[in-house]
Amino acid sequence: MLDNSSRFDRLPDGPGVGYKPQHFSELMQDPGPVSWIEVHAENYMGDGGRPLAQLRALSEQFAVSVHGVGLSIGGEGALDRDHLDRLKKLVEWLQPASFSEHLAWSTHGAEFLNDLLPLPYTNDTLTRVAAHISQVQDTLGRRMLLENPSSYLAFAESTWSETDFLTELVRRTGCGLLLDVNNVFISATNLGYSPQDYIDAFPLDAVGEIHVGGHDEDADDNGAPLLIDSHGKPVADPVWSLLSLTLATSGPRPVLVEWDNDVPLWPALRAEAVRAAQALQPAGQ
Amino acid sequence: MTVSQTEFRTALLDPQRAVPAGLQDASSGPAGARFSVYRNNVVHSLTEALATAFPLVRKLIGKTAFDQVAGLYVRSHPPVSPLMMFYGDSFPDFVAGCEPLAHLGYLADCARLDLALRQSYHAADATPLAPEALQTGPDTLMAMHLHPAPSTRVLRSSWPLFDLWRFNNVENAPKPAPGAQDVLITRPDFDPLPHLLPPGGAEWFRALSDNASLSQAQTIATENTPSFDLAATLSLALSTQAFAAL
Numbered sequence: 300m301l302d303n304s305s306r307f308d309r310l311p312d313g314p315g316v317g318y319k320p321q322h323f324s325e326l327m328q329d330p331g332p333v334s335w336i337e338v339h340a341e342n343y344m345g346d347g348g349r350p351l352a353q354l355r356a357l358s359e360q361f362a363v364s365v366h367g368v369g370l371s372i373g374g375e376g377a378l379d380r381d382h383l384d385r386l387k388k389l390v391e392w393l394q395p396a397s398f399s400e401h402l403a404w405s406t407h408g409a410e411f412l413n414d415l416l417p418l419p420y421t422n423d424t425l426t427r428v429a430a431h432i433s434q435v436q437d438t439l440g441r442r443m444l445l446e447n448p449s450s451y452l453a454f455a456e457s458t459w460s461e462t463d464f465l466t467e468l469v470r471r472t473g474c475g476l477l478l479d480v481n482n483v484f485i486s487a488t489n490l491g492y493s494p495q496d497y498i499d500a501f502p503l504d505a506v507g508e509i510h511v512g513g514h515d516e517d518a519d520d521n522g523a524p525l526l527i528d529s530h531g532k533p534v535a536d537p538v539w540s541l542l543s544l545t546l547a548t549s550g551p552r553p554v555l556v557e558w559d560n561d562v563p564l565w566p567a568l569r570a571e572a573v574r575a576a577q578a579l580q581p582a583g584q
Numbered sequence: 585m586t587v588s589q590t591e592f593r594t595a596l597l598d599p600q601r602a603v604p605a606g607l608q609d610a611s612s613g614p615a616g617a618r619f620s621v622y623r624n625n626v627v628h629s630l631t632e633a634l635a636t637a638f639p640l641v642r643k644l645i646g647k648t649a650f651d652q653v654a655g656l657y658v659r660s661h662p663p664v665s666p667l668m669m670f671y672g673d674s675f676p677d678f679v680a681g682c683e684p685l686a687h688l689g690y691l692a693d694c695a696r697l698d699l700a701l702r703q704s705y706h707a708a709d710a711t712p713l714a715p716e717a718l719q720t721g722p723d724t725l726m727a728m729h730l731h732p733a734p735s736t737r738v739l740r741s742s743w744p745l746f747d748l749w750r751f752n753n754v755e756n757a758p759k760p761a762p763g764a765q766d767v768l769i770t771r772p773d774f775d776p777l778p779h780l781l782p783p784g785g786a787e788w789f790r791a792l793s794d795n796a797s798l799s800q801a802q803t804i805a806t807e808n809t810p811s812f813d814l815a816a817t818l819s820l821a822l823s824t825q826a827f828a829a830l
Contacts, residue, residue, distance in 0.1 A: 341666050345706030346734065349774035352709075369666025375589045382666055407593040411663040413633070414625040416592065451622065452615040455606045456586045489618070491610035519609060520616040527621060 301355060307362035307396045310335050310508060312551035314575035315364065316568055317530075317558060323353050325565035327360060332576040333569070335362035335396065337555050341369045343393075344385045354393065362396040364508065364555070365389065371406035372431045372445070373418040379406060383438050390439050397508060397553075399444035399477045400435070402428065402465070419454035420464040425471075432472040444507045446477035449514075449528035450486040461486070462500040469505045476502065479510035480541045481534065481557075485526040494541050503549040511538055511575065512557035531560035534571060542578050551579055596623055597659050630658035630671070637672050638698040641679065641691060643752050653682060669706055673699060690743035697749055697767060697778065700737040704769050704776035707735035712772070712825035718818075726799035730792050730821075733828040735771035738781065738789045740764075746780040770824040779824055784812030789821075 315335035318326070326333065336357060343350055343365075357363065369382060390398060403415035418424050435443055447465060459467070465476060478501060480494075487494035513532035517525045534556065546552065556571040585606040595601040607615035631654040635642050642650040657678050663671045676699060679685060680692035710733045718725055732738075739745060746767050747760035766781040768789070781789075784805040791801035798814075805812040821827060 341668065344667050345669055346708035348705050348707060348709065348735070348771070350706070352774065371666075379666070385667075404589060406666070407589055409664045410593070411666045412593065412596065412626050413629045413663060413668065414622060416589075416596075416622060419587065452618040453608045453610070453612075454587060455608055455612070489610065519618050521609070521613070523610065525618060525621070 301358055301392060301394055307335075307358075307394075310362050310364055310396045310553035312553055313579060314572040315362075315553055315555045316572055317366075317555060318357065319558075319562045319568075320349070320353060321562065322565045322568065323357075325569075327356070329565070329569070330361075331569045331572055333361070333572045335364060335553060335555075337364040337366050337557075340365045340367040340386055340389060340398075343389055358393060358395075363393060364397040364399065364553075365393065365395040367398070367400040368415070369405060369411065370400050370431075370435065371404045371411075372400050372435070373402060373404035373416075373424065373428055374406050374431075375404070375427070376406070376408065378431055378434055383435065386435075387438055390441070397444060398439060398441060399446055399508060401446045401448060402468075403448050415448060417448060417450055417452065417454070420457040420459035420461060422458065425459065425464060425467060429468055429471040432468065432474050436472065436474065442473060442475055444475040444477040446479055446510070447482050447501075448486070449479070449482040449526075451489055451525065451527075453490055460500070462497060462502070466502045466505075469502055474505075475507040476505045477508045477510060478503070478506045478545065478552075479512070480545055481510060481512045481514060481538050482528060484535070484538050484541055485514050485528050488524055488526045494537075495544060498541065498545050498548070503545070506549055506552055509542065509545065509549075509552050509554045510557055511542055511554065511571075512559075514538075529560060530557045532558075533567075534574070539574065539578060542575075543581070546578060547581065554579060595619065596626055597662065599623060627655060627658055630663070631655060633668050634658070634672050634675060637702055638675060638695055640694045640698050640749060640752055644691060644694060644748075645685070645688070649685075653679065653685065656682075669702070675699070690741075690745070690748060693739070693741040693743050693745050694748060696739055696741075697745060697769075700739055700769050701776045701778070704735040704737050704771050705774075707733075707771065710734055710828040713822065713827035713829050715822045717830055718822070726802070727797050728830075729795060729797055730827045730830075732789060732793055732826055733770070735769075735776060736789075736826045737769040737776075738786050739767045739769070740786045741766065746778060749778050768820065768824065768826060770821075770826045772825045777824070779820060782813050782816050782820070784809030785817045785820075788812065788814075788817055789826075 311334045313334045318336040512530045515527040515529040519525045554575045587604045587606040603619040634654045676695035744760040746765045750757040766786040768779045788805035791804040
């Protein structure tokens with residue numbers, strides 16, 4: 300076990316970045332305002348080598364958020380015990396400041412589909428997801444954060460709004476939430492509702508972390524705007540505005556910049572972190 | 585009108601299937617092309633994972649051909665684990681059985697090399713065997729059991745596999761000439777590197793992995809390859825940190 304738990308028992312209410320190995324040296328030497336990093340859990344489940352060595356070094360300088368992308372919490376089947384055990388091993392070793400996963404499914408039977416797939420918001424889904432969250436929290440012995448998805452379509456069978464669904468999950472399981480405001484902007488645009496109304500209805504008290512990231516613009520069969528959650532470019536201006544609006548109500552929170560595809564050189568990502576720091580200033584940072 | 589995950593998944597990996605009814609756009613109309621975002625994400629992300637994992641294969645056949653082969657593979661062999669670092673372990677065999685690539689006989693071995701390099705990269709750390717550990721009398725030495733480090737891999741090929749790798753990764757490397765080559769992969773720190781194994785070296789390594797002593801391994805290697813050169817092979821193994829400390 301690494302001895303980081305006492306120094307970094309929670310994520311700081313400042314800017315963080317999604318960690319990319321190509322930024323290792325520059326991030327260590329010139330972090331700018333970055334005080335914490337986020338890593339995808341599954342990338343650190345190998346047996347050794349550079350990934351784990353870098354993570355060990357990073358964890359001595361930064362608070363770390365472990366962000367899972369493979370647990371399939373929304374899956375119709377049972378959670379993968381082997382994967383849950385791997386996660387427990389990683390969390391016990393690293394002692395990260397936070398663990399989060401997605402309101403999505405990605406596993407079907409033995410298959411892993413490597414995408415965050417959408418769920419209908421029904422009573423059945425609610426019961427299943429709540430049970431899976433409780434199983435994760437019991438296994439890890441800690442509270443987890445659940446992230447709102449980016450949606451490209453809706454289910455006719457849904458009977459809950461997404462914000463009510465998430466609020467009820469918090470009530471039933473005691474989990475926290477990871478509010479991705481880029482996802483809010485994408486889903487609101489794609490499904491025709493107001494992103495501000497979504498934020499107003501969101502249980503901000505439960506938010507332990509906020510994400511921002513870049514998206515692409517496309518159109519559907521009818522020419523209606525269709526935003527794609529690409530994480531491959533700078534954060535769009537309306538998403539920065541939505542972040543400021545959120546922080547004005549929620550107060551300061553850990554804010555992460557995600558940039559997973561077409562990863563830029565460190566100065567460009569650092570500049571996004573500076574912008575996140577500026578957004579946090581009026582919120583009391 | 586419910587959409588099960590089985591129904592969703594079936595349509596996801598088969599672009600000929602209709603988008604499940606019950607998936608809607610913002611106006612409660614059919615989801616149509618919106619479902620394609622998920623279809624594209626799955627195939628694109630898995631294809632990208634393979635491109636990262638098999639750089640030599642991709643370089644040899646180019647992006648267009650690679651994306652076509654990868655597209656066939658990801659739909660017929662989706663991952664069975666969320667650990668994408670290990671995805672594609674059956675890709676070399678898939679390449680070997682891929683009719684349009686049959687004229688590139690060496691390609692499957694190149695895929696095996698890519699796979700072995702990636703496995704080595706993620707293998708457990710180990711303290712390397714120091715050459716001083718072998719400074720002992722010849723009888724004691726030959727009775728020793730040496731164990732390859734977790735990151736060490738050995739590949740046998742009837743193609744000039746090492747030269748193929750070198751020609752595509754090292755500037756001004758000579759063009760591969762016909763001939764069989766065995767390859768040793770070691771990871772002194774964090775970066776796995778292939779080396780050309782002298783004849784008989786692969787059998788020698790396999791014997792050592794099976795817990796043979798140096799003496800027994802030499803016998804096995806020499807039986808198969810009379811020209812086996814123990815000194816040269818041991819020297820390569822020690823200088824590249826192929827063995828874990830005793």
